[in-house]
Amino acid sequence: MNKIRCHSCAKELPEASLKYVVKVESFADFDGFLEDYSGDVESSMVEMLKDMKDIDQKTLESDVYHEAVFILCKVCRDKFYKNLPETSITGDMDREIKDTIH
Numbered sequence: 447m448n449k450i451r452c453h454s455c456a457k458e459l460p461e462a463s464l465k466y467v468v469k470v471e472s473f474a475d476f477d478g479f480l481e482d483y484s485g486d487v488e489s490s491m492v493e494m495l496k497d498m499k500d501i502d503q504k505t506l507e508s509d510v511y512h513e514a515v516f517i518l519c520k521v522c523r524d525k526f527y528k529n530l531p532e533t534s535i536t537g538d539m540d541r542e543i544k545d546t547i548h
């Protein structure tokens with residue numbers, strides 16, 4: 447059977463040990479604001495679409511949406527939370543997660 451290891455520190459996580467699944471999802475936010483464009487919109491769009499064809503599809507997709515799932519030990523999960531941008535909600539999220547994972 448494959449052994450599960452922490453994706454961060456590679457520590458072995460034996461069956462029934464405490465492990466955390468961390469799912470990170472990021473997506474581009476569009477606020478609906480488009481700058482006034484003085485040039486020819488149609489030809490610019492054609493140019494832009496041509497440029498997009500040259501960009502690797504995967505790169506393009508990950509610029510817009512990216513999802514990653516990690517299995518972490520408790521130490522690495524705690525480190526992960528410490529490195530999150532400081533916002534007022536991270537504290538609440540931490541508490542919520544502690545309540546749901548036993």
Ligand SMILES: [Zn+2]
Pocket residue numbers: 452453454455456457518519520521522523
């Ligand atoms: Zn770890």
